[in-house]
Amino acid sequence: xxxxxxxxxxGLEFSRTLQxxxxxxxxxxxxxxxxxxxxxxxxxAFCINAALGVARDERAGVEALGVVFGGSGNGEQMAAxxxxxxRAALVWNDATAELAREHNSANVISIGARQxxxxxxxxxxxxxxxxxxxxxxxxxxxxxxxxxxxxTGDIAGKQVxxx
Ligand SMILES: O=C[C@H](O)[C@H](O)[C@H](O)COP(=O)(O)O
Numbered sequence: 189x190x191x192x193x194x195x196x197x198x199g200l201e202f203s204r205t206l207q208x209x210x211x212x213x214x215x216x217x218x219x220x221x222x223x224x225x226x227x228x229x230x231x232x233a234f235c236i237n238a239a240l241g242v243a244r245d246e247r248a249g250v251e252a253l254g255v256v257f258g259g260s261g262n263g264e265q266m267a268a269x270x271x272x273x274x275r276a277a278l279v280w281n282d283a284t285a286e287l288a289r290e291h292n293s294a295n296v297i298s299i300g301a302r303q304x305x306x307x308x309x310x311x312x313x314x315x316x317x318x319x320x321x322x323x324x325x326x327x328x329x330x331x332x333x334x335x336x337x338x339x340t341g342d343i344a345g346k347q348v349x350x351x
Contacts, residue, residue, distance in 0.1 A: 189317060190216045190250060190251065190253075191215050191317070192220060192242050193206065193210075193217060193238060193255050194254075194256045195256065195264070196222065196234060196264070197225055197227050199257040199258050199259070202306055206255070206313065215317075220238040221234045221237070231263050232263070235267035235298075236271060238256055239296055242254040242271075253295055253316070254268065255296070255298075256268050256296060257309070259303075260300040261299045262298075264276075264298045277298070278298050279316060280299070280300070282311065282315055284312075291327050292327070293331055297312070333346065
C-alpha cells in the first residue's frame with residue numbers, strides 16, 4: 189500500500205517514527221513534509237499535498253491512503269478535506285479507526301499527535317490501513333451524496349439549500 193503522510197511541527201517526531209514503522213511493514217511511504225522542525229510552520233500545504241497525492245493515485249488506479257496529523261488533528265483533517273475526492277476522518281480510538289473505513293470509506297485519516305501515546309496512534313493507523321470498506325449499500329449511497337455535492341453543489345432528490 190502507498191501511504192501519503194503529512195504533519196506540522198507538532199507531529200514531526202511522530203511522523204519520523206511512523207514512517208519508519210510503516211516502511212518496516214512493507215508500505216511505500218511518501219512524505220509530504222515538513223522536513224525540519226519549525227515551531228512556526230503551517231499545516232495546510234503539507235496536508236493538502238498529502239491529500240492531493242491520494243486523490244491523484246486514486247484517479248490513476250493506484251491503491252493509496254493518507255495519514256495527516258498535528259497537535260489535535262483537527263486542522264489537518266480540515267485541510268485534507270479541501271481536496272476533491274478526499275474523505276478525511278478524525279480518528280481518536282480503535283473504533284473510529286475501523287469505522288472510518290467501514291462506514292465512510294475514508295481515504296485519509298487525521299490524528300492528534302499530542303493526544304495519544306505513539307503506540308496507540310500507530311495502532312489506529314494500522315487498523316485503518318487493514319480495514320476494508322465492505323461496501324454496504326447505505327454507506328455507498330451516503331458517500332456518493334458527499335461526492336455529488338462536492339462536484340455539483342447539489343444532491344439529487346434531497347433538499348440542499350443554496351449557499
Ligand atoms: O489543528 C491544528 C493542529 O493541532 C496544529 O498542530 C496546532 O494548532 C499547532 O499548535 P502550535 O502552533 O501552538 O504548536
